[in-house]
Amino acid sequence: MSAHSTSSPLKMYFAVFAALLVGTALTVFAARLDLGPFNAPVALGIATVKATLVALFFMHVWHASEKLTKLVVISALFFFLLLLGLTMSDYATRLWS
Amino acid sequence: MRDNSTVAVHDPALLHHFAEPQQQRDAASLGMWVFLATEVMFFGGLFCAYLVYRRWYFGDFAAASKSINMWLGATNTAVLICSSLTVVLAVWAAQTARRTLLIGSLVLTMLLGFAFLGIKGIEYRDKFVEHHVPGASFSFEHEEIPGHPGQYANPQHAQIFFSLYFVMTGLHALHMIIGLGIFLWLLIMAWKGRFTPEWHTPIEIGGLYWHFVDIVWIYLFPLLYLIDRHK
Numbered sequence: 001m002s003a004h005s006t007s008s009p010l011k012m013y014f015a016v017f018a019a020l021l022v023g024t025a026l027t028v029f030a031a032r033l034d035l036g037p038f039n040a041p042v043a044l045g046i047a048t049v050k051a052t053l054v055a056l057f058f059m060h061v062w063h064a065s066e067k068l069t070k071l072v073v074i075s076a077l078f079f080f081l082l083l084l085g086l087t088m089s090d091y092a093t094r095l096w097s
Numbered sequence: 098m099r100d101n102s103t104v105a106v107h108d109p110a111l112l113h114h115f116a117e118p119q120q121q122r123d124a125a126s127l128g129m130w131v132f133l134a135t136e137v138m139f140f141g142g143l144f145c146a147y148l149v150y151r152r153w154y155f156g157d158f159a160a161a162s163k164s165i166n167m168w169l170g171a172t173n174t175a176v177l178i179c180s181s182l183t184v185v186l187a188v189w190a191a192q193t194a195r196r197t198l199l200i201g202s203l204v205l206t207m208l209l210g211f212a213f214l215g216i217k218g219i220e221y222r223d224k225f226v227e228h229h230v231p232g233a234s235f236s237f238e239h240e241e242i243p244g245h246p247g248q249y250a251n252p253q254h255a256q257i258f259f260s261l262y263f264v265m266t267g268l269h270a271l272h273m274i275i276g277l278g279i280f281l282w283l284l285i286m287a288w289k290g291r292f293t294p295e296w297h298t299p300i301e302i303g304g305l306y307w308h309f310v311d312i313v314w315i316y317l318f319p320l321l322y323l324i325d326r327h328k
Binding site for chain 2: 020
C-alpha cells in the first residue's frame with residue numbers, strides 16, 4: 001500500500017466486511033427461493049463476488065505494486081477454469097452420440 | 098538503482114540481496130501467491146470431482162445436502178468472515194506499529210478459528226450419530242429426493258456426496274488447524290516485539306494464507322449445504 005492516509009484502509013476493510021456478511025445472508029435467502037434453473041448460478045455468482053472482494057481488498061491484489069502477483073492470480077484462475085471447462089465439456093457431451 | 102555507497106546505514110530489516118524494502122516485501126508475497134496457486138489446483142481437483150458427480154446424481158446430492166444443518170454452515174461462514182476482518186486489522190496494526198491492536202487481532206483470529214472448528218465438530222458429530230459417515234455403518238434409507246415425493250435417494254450415490262463432503266470440509270479443516278499453528282507462532286513473535294512497520298512479512302503472508310482458506314469456504318458453503326433447499 002502506498003502513502004495513503006492511515007484511516008482510509010480501515011474504512012475500506014469494514015465496508016468489505018459488511019459486504020461479505022450481506023452476501024452470506026443473501027446466499028442463504030436466495031437458496032430458499034425457487035429460482036428454477038438459476039439457484040446454482042445465483043449461489044455461485046454471490047460466492048464469486050465475495051471471493052473477489054476478499055482477494056482484491058483483503059489480500060491486496062488491487063493495490064499490489066508487483067504486477068507479477070496479478071499474473072500469478074490470473075494464471076491460477078485460468079488453469080482452474082481450464083480444468084473445470086475441459087472436464088465438464090467431456091461429461092456434458094457423452095450422451096450426444 | 099540505488100548506489101549502496103551513498104547509504105550511510107543499511108536498513109537492518111533489509112536482506113542484502115534486495116535493492117529496497119518494497120522489493121523484499123513484493124518477493125515474499127509473490128512467493129506466497131505461487132504457493133496459493135498450487136493450493137487452487139489442490140482443491141480444484143476436488144471441486145471438479147464434486148461437479149461431475151453432482152451432475153450425474155443431482156437428486157441424491159440434494160437429498161444428502163438437505164440432511165446437513167445449513168445454519169451451522171451459515172454461522173461458520175460468518176465466523177470466518179469475522180476472522181478475515183481481524184486478520185486485515187492485524188496486518189494494518191503491524192504496518193502502523195500498534196502493538197495492542199496487533200496482539201488483540203491475532204488472539205481474536207485464533208479464537209474465531211477455534212470457534213469454526215468447534216462448530217464443525219458439532220456438525221461432524223451429527224453426521225456420525227445419523228450414520229451418514231461413508232463406510233460399513235453408512236445408512237441413507239428412505240430419504241426423499243427434494244421436489245420428488247415418493248422417490249427415494251440411492252444410498253450409494255448419497256454416500257459419494259458424503260465422501261466428498263468429508264474430504265472437502267476435512268481438508269479445509271486441516272488448513273484451519275495449520276493456520277491456527279501459524280497464527281500461534283505469529284502471536285509469540287508479536288508478543289516478543291519482533292514486528293516493525295519496516296518488517297512484518299510473516300503477518301502479511303500468514304494473512305494471505307488465512308484469507309485463501311476463507312475463500313475456499315465461501316465456495317464450499319453454497320455447494321455442500323445449499324443444494325435445492327427451496328424444495
